[in-house]
Amino acid sequence: xxxxxxxxxxxxxxxxxxxxxxxxxxxxxxxxxxxxxxxxxxxxxxxxxxxxxxxxxxxxxxxxxxxxxxxxx
Amino acid sequence: xxxxxxxxxxxxxxxxxxxxxxxxxxxxxxxxxxxxxxxxxxxxxxxxxxxxxxxxxxxxxxxxxxxxxxxxxxxxxxxxxxxxxxxxxxxxxxxxxxxxxxxxxxxxxxxxxxxxxxxxxxxxxxxxxxxxxxxxxxxxxxxxxxxxxxxxxxxxxxxxxxxxxxxxxxxxxxxxxxxxxxxxxxxxxxxxxxxxxxxxxxxxxxxxxxxxxxxxxxxxxxxxxxxxxxxxxxxxxxxx
Numbered sequence: 001x002x003x004x005x006x007x008x009x010x011x012x013x014x015x016x017x018x019x020x021x022x023x024x025x026x027x028x029x030x031x032x033x034x035x036x037x038x039x040x041x042x043x044x045x046x047x048x049x050x051x052x053x054x055x056x057x058x059x060x061x062x063x064x065x066x067x068x069x070x071x072x073x
Numbered sequence: 074x075x076x077x078x079x080x081x082x083x084x085x086x087x088x089x090x091x092x093x094x095x096x097x098x099x100x101x102x103x104x105x106x107x108x109x110x111x112x113x114x115x116x117x118x119x120x121x122x123x124x125x126x127x128x129x130x131x132x133x134x135x136x137x138x139x140x141x142x143x144x145x146x147x148x149x150x151x152x153x154x155x156x157x158x159x160x161x162x163x164x165x166x167x168x169x170x171x172x173x174x175x176x177x178x179x180x181x182x183x184x185x186x187x188x189x190x191x192x193x194x195x196x197x198x199x200x201x202x203x204x205x206x207x208x209x210x211x212x213x214x215x216x217x218x219x220x221x222x223x224x225x226x227x228x229x230x231x232x233x234x235x236x237x238x239x240x241x242x243x244x245x246x247x248x249x250x251x252x253x254x255x256x257x258x259x260x261x262x263x264x265x266x267x268x269x270x271x272x273x274x275x276x277x278x279x280x281x282x283x284x285x286x287x288x289x290x291x292x293x294x295x296x297x298x299x300x301x302x303x304x305x306x307x308x309x310x311x312x313x
Contacts, residue, residue: 006115007192016161016162016169017074017161017162017309017310018161018162018165019074019075019159019161019162019165023075024155024158027076028159034151035148035149035151036148038075038145039145044213048208049209053099056127059126059127059128060100060133062133062137063101063133063134063138064097064137064138064141064142066105066195066196066197066283067194067279067283068141068142068283068287069188069192069193070186070209070212071195071205071208071209071212071288072195072200072205
């Protein structure tokens, strides 16, 4: 009896799933690129390089860019 | 599975971004305002007209700041989720919440601490606009080096895990990282562009605020993501 309850109470070793790289890769490419693009617009657009004309993007995220530690001006 | 984790990572990042916004409003914005006041005084003293406002200060400090912090949080959360997906089952950490906490700690050091120690956040009026190109390149290159060194250090810990045990292998790996990151930073260029007379206490408060925002981002991300994915991962886990 004692043995059986001990067996029930002892946590079974759990193997968390390993996801093969070929399954992650498409998401990493598309998701990763999208994320990096977002970071680029927050952190660098219209600073060292510019995809869009003007200063509007830079000025809009200005305070966040300074406080998040990206080089701004 | 990858898609579910990616979406939850972005959601956790969005939540973290909202927390960061609140902290930035509280301890960050006052420093930005003071730095801009300093800049205006300096421009006046030189007889230069202040730059024309494209976006008003009010919008910059509210909607602009919210957009920046939430977008940054969401993007970091998405990349974090991809790293988590890859690390699952490949690192010797079984609990999803522990793994999320470990990866968040690594991300905080690699992405926030190392670049900030070499190139700390600068308030408005600090920095020469002529060097923005090289400063941006150096910052992102150091970020890349820091991430690569972190990945390498994890490899070192894994390699020696069995031979030295978890504690000594981790110590060896941390030691390797600290030495390699220090040497790397040493060979990166220095920029000293703080204008004469810029208040030292303002600089300190601004940089502490910036680091506090990063600490909050990574801790909320690590905790919330672990909580968001715990059940999903458990359902896919195999017992035995």
